[in-house]
Amino acid sequence: MKTLIWNGSPRKNGSTAYLISELKQGLNGEVRVVDVYREAIEPCLDCRACWKKPGCVQKDTMQELYSDIINCDNLVIASPIYFSELTGPLLSALSRLQMFYAARRFLKKEYITKTKRGAVILCGGGDGSAETARKTACCLLKHMKADPAHVIVSHHTDVMESWKDSAAISQIHSLAAEWNR
Numbered sequence: 001m002k003t004l005i006w007n008g009s010p011r012k013n014g015s016t017a018y019l020i021s022e023l024k025q026g027l028n029g030e031v032r033v034v035d036v037y038r039e040a041i042e043p044c045l046d047c048r049a050c051w052k053k054p055g056c057v058q059k060d061t062m063q064e065l066y067s068d069i070i071n072c073d074n075l076v077i078a079s080p081i082y083f084s085e086l087t088g089p090l091l092s093a094l095s096r097l098q099m100f101y102a103a104r105r106f107l108k109k110e111y112i113t114k115t116k117r118g119a120v121i122l123c124g125g126g127d128g129s130a131e132t133a134r135k136t137a138c139c140l141l142k143h144m145k146a147d148p149a150h151v152i153v154s155h156h157t158d159v160m161e162s163w164k165d166s167a168a169i170s171q172i173h174s175l176a177a178e179w180n181r
């Protein structure tokens with residue numbers, strides 16, 4: 001079983017990182033965490049080369065991540081909520097998914113033949129809604145052919161970081177158990 005986790009947090013020991021590490025520890029098989037604040041992943045430039053030829057012309061870390069997306073069984077988008085959205089660097093990195101869309105739309109080519117299981121993990125410092133970020137994460141998961149069946153939110157991290165959020169931790173453990181079955 002292969003799991004690919006997109007980490008949209010800049011904080012190495014923050015709330016998102018904690019929930020990711022709990023999930024990683026609980027999961028069987030191979031787990032790769034993509035730390036978007038630290039990886040060299042350029043944004044999509046809308047150069048439209050992928051409209052005419054398969055693949056992306058930007059040769060960076062995203063090239064191996066395209067293979068991981070195609071081959072994995074489980075996909076997770078984990079992010080803090082910034083201004084009700086996923087963080088900028090996460091949206092920037094995932095703008096490169098446009099290559100898959102262009103292949104489907106213009107080249108009639110489907111790179112991702114295997115449907116994946118998907119999950120969204122969000123951490124927010126306020127009591128505001130996670131709805132905008134959830135919708136964006138679900139849309140991005142669908143672009144990678146993952147079914148966003150699980151959404152786990154840790155709210156109020158300004159007063160209680162995720163490692164004290166027993167409800168969120170328990171949902172993470174249930175998710176790992178389900179995917180391991």
Ligand SMILES: Cc1cc2nc3c(=O)[nH]c(=O)nc-3n(C[C@H](O)[C@H](O)[C@H](O)COP(=O)(O)O)c2cc1C
Nearest residue numbers: 009011014015016080081082083084124125126157
């Ligand atoms: C620039 C910025 C914008 C933020 N906007 C929101 C927001 O709209 N809603 C919210 O609940 N929390 C917001 N927060 C708080 C973070 O979501 C919160 O601190 C989160 O737990 C950080 O996750 P991390 O520890 O994994 O990095 C914001 C924080 C920053 C730095």
